[in-house]
Amino acid sequence: MSIDVNFVIGGEAGQGVQSVGFLISKALVRCGYHVFADQDYESRVRGGHNFFRVRVKDSPVYAVSVPIDLLVALDKDTVDIHLTEVTKGGVIIYDGEKTKNIGGDSATFSVPLNRLAQETTGNAQASNTVALGVIFGLIHSDVNLLVKVVQEYFGASKVGEDNAQAVRAGYDYTLQNYRGDFKQRLSTINNKQRMLINGNEAISLGALAAGCKFVSGYPMTPTTPIIEYIAAKAKEFDLVVLQPEDEISAVNAVIGASYAGVRAMTATSGGGFCLMVEGLSLAGMTETPIVVVLGQRPGPAIGLPTRTEQGELEFAIHAGHGDYPKVVLAPATIEDAFWLTVKAFNLADKYQLPVILITDHHLASSYFTAEKFDLLQVVIDRGKLLSERGSAAGSEYKRYQLTDSGISPRAFPMQHEGVLVVADSDEHSEEGHIIEDAETRKNMMRKRMKKLVGVGKDVAPPKIYGSQEAEVTLVGWGSTYYAIREAVDILLEQGVSVNSLHFSELWPFPEDDVSDLLRKAGKIYVVESNASGQLAHLIQAETCIKVSDSILKYDGRPFTPSDIVREVKKRNK
C-alpha cells in the first residue's frame, strides 16, 4: 500500500512552528520518503496563527492535501482552526497542561510539551522540539536519525545538545504513554540521498553555480532568503552582497557591476520591482545584462505580504519606459528554479539585456524533495566578448557596433589595455556617445529590438502534460504547475478528457509554438493566481486564439489540485 501522510504543525509566530516543520521534513527525506511542505504565516514576528503543512509519500509529491493525519498543536488556536480537517484515525498532539477542553471527537494525545522542555533543557522554548520527538514516536521512525538532523540544525553547542535531549524526551514519553492506535508508520525505507529544498534556495544555488559575483537586494518577502543565503556564502565563494538603501539603488548597483564585468543579480517582490523599472529600462538601453528575481506576493500596494499570487506577469513583461528587449522566465518546478536561474544569466549575457525571473511566495517558500542538481550540466555562456584590443590600434571601440544579430561584442573597463567602454542611457552612437539625429536613433532602436529575434529562439515552448490532444486543456504558468498536473491526473481518473499546457518561459512569447498547440485544443481554461487573467490576455494578444474561460484564485492561498478539479467540473457540466 502506498504511503500518503499529512502533518500540520501549528502555533503562534515565535513558537518554532517553522523549525518543527522543516526538521520533520528533513528527517523524513533522510528516511527515504518524498516530502512536500509549505508554510502559512502572518506578517508578524510574535503571536497570530502560523502553520506548516507536511505531506509525506513514498513517491514524488508536490502539493499538500487535506485531511490531516497528525495535527501538532502548539497552541489552542491551532486546535480550534484545524479540528475539522483531522481525518478519522488521525491524532491531535497537544499540551494538556496548557490547553484544556479541546472538544471535537478526534483522537488526541496529550503530552506535557512545556514541562518536558523545562525539565530537559531548563527552558520551555524547546517545547517544539519535544513535539518533534513525539511525532517520531507516533510514526515509529528512527529517533537517532532525527536527533542527528536536529543536532546538525542547531549546531554543536549547548543549544544543539539541549534540543537533542528535548527530542529524546518527547520520543520516550510517547513510547511509554501513548495508548491510541495511530496507524501510520514511517520507518526508514531506504537511504537514497535527496535534497529538501525550497524555491528561494534553488534560485540562490543557481546564481552561485552561474558565477554570480554581485548581489544587491533590499529585504522584501518572499525573496529576502535569497539575499540572506547568498550573503552567508559570500566569503566562501568570493562574491559581494550589498544591502542598499532602496531598490532603485539595488538595480542601479547591479547594472554598474555588470557594466564593469561581473554577473550580477537583484531579488525583490512587486513593490520593490516597481522601484526598479526605470533601472530595467536603463539596462535595456545600455545593453547591460542583469538578472532580476521578482518573487510575487498579493498586491496591490502592500497587499498580503506573506501570501502568494501571480499578479505581475503583464507588469513584468511591460516593465520600463520605452521599447526595449527583455526576457521573462517563470520557474514552474523546483528544478526550474535552479536551471532557469542559470539560463537567466546566460541569456542576459548572450543578448545583453535584463532577464526577469518571476516566482511567487508559494514556489519560493515551499519545500520540495529533489534529486541533487547535476552541476556538470551547468554551462556558462558569457556571450560575445571583444576578443582583444579591437581591429585597428588607436581606433575607438564601438560598444554599440551595428551587427546583423543586434549583438555587439562586449568589453569591460580595464579588460584590454587602452580600450575604453562608453555606455549611455541617452540614445547613442556606435561608440556610446550622445546623439540626436534621426538616422542613428532608428538604427540603434532596430539593433536593440533585433535581439528579440535571436533570444526568441532560445525561449522554450510551453510543455504538455498528458495526451497531445484533449477535450479540455488547462493552461498555466509558473508555480501552479504541480497543482494543475495533479488536477489533470485526478480528472483523467474521473473520465474527463484533459491535458495541460504549462509555461515557464514567457517572453519573448513563443507565439508560433503556442498557436500550433492551442489550435488543436478543445476547451481552453487558463488557470492563474490573479484576478484579471493575465496569461489569458497574453495568449489572446499574441496568438489571436480566444480562450474558453479563466480559472482564477486571488485569496492569497496557492491553488490546490482540488480547487482546479472543482472549477473544471463546474464548467464541464
Place this chain on the structure above:
Amino acid sequence: MVTINDYAGGKPAWCPGCGDFSILVAVKKALVDLQLEPYKVLMVSGIGQAGKLPHYTKCNVFNGLHGRPVPAAVGAKIANPELTVIAISGDGDGYGEGGNHWIHAMRRNHDITYLVHNNQIYGLTKGQASPTSDQGSITKTTPDGSPMPVYPIALAIAAGAGFIARGFAGDIEHLANMIKAGISHKGFALLDILQPCPTFNKKNTYAWYRERVYKLDETGYDPSIKSGAFEKAQEWGDRIPIGVIYRKETASFEEQVPALKKGPLVKQKIEPSQIERLLSEFM
C-alpha cells in the same frame, strides 16, 4: 606619460560661459597630474548638464539615469576596485533625485569620488529651483520664492563622509587640486563645486562668488576637527569657504569586504562545480 590630449573628448553642448567648461578643464588636469591612464578611469554620471561631462573626455563612461550615478558607480567599484571611479552629478541630480543614495554611500564609505556641480538651479530643464537654491530664489517653479536650501557639506559630515571639500569653477588650479585630493582619498570623497549658470541663475554669478569665496588653507583651518567642520559647512553668505572642510580616513567598504581581499571580482573565475558541497547541505 599621460598628457591632456589623452583626455580630449567631444565638443561640449553647454551654454557659453557655463561653469562646466572650467570644471572639465580641472578634471582633465587632475587626471593628468595623477598620471592616470584613461582606460583605468571610469566616470559615471547622471542626467543634467553635469551628466554630459564624461562625453567630453576620453575614458570609460557610464552615463546612467537621473539621480542614480552613485549606485551605478558603487556597483562598478565593487566589481573592479582597480578602477578609479568618479561619479559626476549636479545639485538636482545628486542632492535632489539621488539624495538617498548619496547619504548611504557616504555612510558605507565606498571608495569613489563624487563631483557635484552645484549651480543652485536646474539647467537642463531650463531654470527651476534646485535643492541648493538660496532661500527666496524666484524661479519658474517657485514664483513666491524657494524654501530653505540643503547644506550639502553639513549633511555629508553628518552622514559620515571621510573627505568633504568645496571647489569653485572660477579657480581651476585650486579645483584641480581638490579633485586630486578627492581621488587620492581612500573612501568616499565629496566635492561640492560652486558653478555659475549664466543662463538661468542671474544671482550666483562669477562676480558674486569672487567677492565671497576664500581659501580655507590660507586661514590655518584644521579640517580634522568635526565640530569646526560642521560650523564651516554652514558658512554661506558674505563669506563662502572653499577647500577641504573635513577629512578623516577610515577603512573603505571595499577594503573591508572579504571577497575583495583576493582581488577584483571581475578577475575571478567561474567554476560551477565548486558549489557541490552546498548541494550536500540540503540532503
